[in-house]
Amino acid sequence: MSLASAVAVAMSNTPEGQEALRRGAAEAELRRTELIVLSVVDRDSVSAEDRSAAQAEVERTLPGTTTTVRVEPDGGDPAGALVDLVADVGAGMLVIGSKRRSAVGKFLMGSTVQRVLLDSPVPVLVVKAP
Numbered sequence: 001m002s003l004a005s006a007v008a009v010a011m012s013n014t015p016e017g018q019e020a021l022r023r024g025a026a027e028a029e030l031r032r033t034e035l036i037v038l039s040v041v042d043r044d045s046v047s048a049e050d051r052s053a054a055q056a057e058v059e060r061t062l063p064g065t066t067t068t069v070r071v072e073p074d075g076g077d078p079a080g081a082l083v084d085l086v087a088d089v090g091a092g093m094l095v096i097g098s099k100r101r102s103a104v105g106k107f108l109m110g111s112t113v114q115r116v117l118l119d120s121p122v123p124v125l126v127v128k129a130p
Contacts, residue, residue: 006034008091010082010116011069013057015129016097021061023127024095035067036089040074040081079115087121095125 009024011017021037028035039054054071070089074081086094098113117124 005031005092006036006089007031008036008038008086008089008094008122010094010096011037011039011054011057012097013053014097014099016099016127018061018097019127019129020095020097021058023125025062025065025067027093027095027125031093033092035065036091037067037069038082038085038089039069039071040078040085041071042074042076042078044073044075046071046073079112079119082112082116083119083121091122093123093125094120095127098126098128 007024007028009020011021024037025035037054037058039050041050043050051069051071054069058065058067058069068089070085072081072085082094082096094116096113096116113126117126
């Protein structure tokens with residue numbers, strides 16, 4: 001499998017984050033490439049517990065799937081940290097979850113998702129929870 005064409009997924013422990021994991025896994029299978037799960041935490045450093053929790057969440061959502069999981073601190077800028085991670089792992093695509101919005105809210109996206117869409121070096125697939 002080529003890392004250059006890997007599918008990266010921005011993980012969050014939310015319904016939309018779990019849907020992003022499922023869709024990312026489906027995209028990786030379709031493209032016959034690696035799935036890389038990325039998680040940024042709002043702390044200055046990452047603990048072993050952070051890594052274990054991320055791995056456990058992936059295993060609950062995608063049982064039996066082999067993935068690479070990267071957990072990194074966000075440095076106060078989750079969107080920037082995620083964009084940097086996507087570039088660092090050499091992914092060819094990013095899948096990210098987004099909350100459903102009201103009629104007015106459809107015009108405004110969450111600031112993190114919006115920044116990732118604008119700054120990502122690769123195409124971004126935004127998915128909602130079913």
